[in-house]
Amino acid sequence: MEKNKNLHLLWRSGFGPDLSDIRDVDELTTQQLWKKIKDNASATLPVISPSSSFVRDNYDNTGRSELSKEQKEEWNRKIRQQSNKDIKELNNRWIQSMINNDNQLGEKMSFFWHNHFAIRQNNSLLQEDAFQTIRKHSVGNFADLLREVSKSGAMVLSLNNQQNRKRSPNENFAREIMELFTMGVGNYTEKDVKEAARAFTGWGVNQAGQFTFNAKVHDNGTKEILGRRGNFDGDDVIDIILQQPQTSIFIVTKIYSYFVNETIDTDKVAALAISFREDYNILRLLEVIFTSDWFYQPQNRSNRIKPPVELLVGLQRFSPIMAMEEALQYRIQRLLGQALFYPPSIAGWPSGKAWLDSNTLIVRLQLPQIIAGIATVQLQAKSDDDLNMGLSNSDDLIRLQKRGKVTANTAWDSWLSQTSETDITTTISLPNIDKQTLILLQTKSRGDKNNYAHNLMNLPEYQLC
Incomplete structure (x- = not known):
């Protein structure tokens, strides 16, 4: 059925349909819908910056050399406090862009790379600059x-490369x-790491937070890396890595796992990797995937547990919610275990069933009602302070309810009035739902389509895409 294929494409290439997409879902062929998605992807993603320039203006500390130790500590405390506020604002503005931007593929790939380069x-300032590069x-x-x-x-700073000097090489980066960004474990040796570090x-x-190269501390000696020998610098190493067949295999495998199926078809990955290595064109790789018949096969549909951000964004794109207060967005991310800009480690966030535990499952299944103010939940946030974005305190219990924090989407009522319960079921829930379950939901909803739609989004099937 073309409609189900289109919904599958919208969830994988973006964050699911919004109400304006419903006509396209019904009327366009999947090829026509992909063309529209690809055309939208040609638009430059909007620059997302915090409203305050305090950290950027004051990154260089050298002008305060006259300050006492206590005064410098106070100044650095202000930098940390403002950085914390800025990153929260970046988080919220990015969520809003994910929800509203027509370039859904660009936003989805930014989210993918944000996890890849975690x-x-x-x-x-540093976080924002790296984020803009990814976008x-x-x-x-x-x-x-x-x-x-x-x-x-x-x-550079997160992986201590500024400490990497010829007399004391630092191997972190x-x-x-x-291991994480190009080839994967087992495809290089410890000698390759040591030589690459050199x-x-x-x-x-530099003092503006930008990359700089200090030739005085660079090792100009001959190195042997991945079978190549020469007086290599860092750019040379990246070139050598990109020439390795395993690099394209590693990246394509990760993209296949995320967009197609966590069970890897090695033959398909191998074929995709050969083409990808020719010019490392990301959009062309995605086009091959999204226009292939096998992408739409039953085993590749409704087989992924939505990561928390995908669930949260997708719900807001489609449901009665038009705007949610920033603090509520953060609380939900914390409870579900995925706060933008705060990955648990350089390896990024987990996937699949790792997203589900007794706490997160309760929040997930009640999320439509929670953010619409119909339900209230009080649970323990994750203990990792990085994940909590510095918001941990003696009472980590978070109570979620509306209280004026959600703005209604008036287009929702108009859509419901023109839509049958059968169409609501198809549009909201991609997997096949047991008929008895639908009968029970219809009975429970008592003819109220709004309640029926909310009840559908509460089903475990809605957690999949």
């Missing part, structure tokens, strides 16, 4: 993306670029 950086190249060229993110101030010596960050 940088833990509490300075908002700039989200559907562009992976080689450009890799090189620019690797040189971002956030990456050299190891992670191979090549990356001299990389640092």
Whole structure:
């Protein structure tokens, strides 16, 4: 059925349908819908910045050399406080862009790369700059993306590459670029890491938070990396890594797992990787995936548990909610275990069943009612303070309810009035739902389509896409 294929495409290439997409779902062929998605992806993603420029204006501390130790500590405390506020604002503005931006593919790929390059950086200037780099190249060229993110101030400082000097090489970045960002475990040796670390010596960050190269501390000696020998620098290492067949296999495998199926079809991945390695064109790779017949096969549909951000954004794109207060967005992210800009580690967030436990499942199943003010939940937030965005305190219990924090979407009522319960069922829940369950929901809703739609979104099937 074309409608189900279109809904599948909207959830995988973006964050699900909004009410304006429903006519397209019904009337366009899947090929026509993909063309529209691809055309929208040609638009530049909007720049998302915090409203305050305090951290950017004051990143350089050298002008305060006359301050006492106590005064410097107070100044740094102000930087930390403002950075915390800025990152919360970036979080909220990005969520709003995910919800409202027509370039859903660009937003979805930004989210994917945000998890792939899972940088833990509490300075908002550095975090923002790395984030803008990811957005700039989200559907562009992976080689450009890799090189620019690797040189971002956030990456350099987070993986201690500014401490990497010829007399005392630091291996952190050299190891992670191979293990997490390009090739994966088992496809390089410890010698490759040590030699690559020598090549990356001299990389640092200047007083504006931007990449800089210090030739005085760079190791100019001959290195042997991944079978190549020469006087390599960091850019040379990245070129060598990109030439490895395993790099394209690793990236395609990760994209296949996220967009198609966590059970990897190695033959399909191998074929995709050969083409991808020709020019590392991200959009072309996605087009091959989203226009392939096998992408729409039953085993590749409704087989993914929505990550918390996908669930939260998708619900707001489609449901009666038009706007949610920033604090409520944060509380829900904390409870569900995925707060933007605060990955649990450099390896990123988990996937699949790792998203579900006794706490998160309760919130997930009640989320439509919670944010509409129909239900209230009080649960323990995750204990990791990075995940809690510095909001941990002696009482981590979070109580979620409306209290004026949600603005209604008036288009919802208009859509309901023109839609049958059968169409509501198809549009909201992609998997096949047991007929007896539908009968029970219809009885429970007593002819109220709004309640019926909410009850559908409460079903376990809605957790899948």
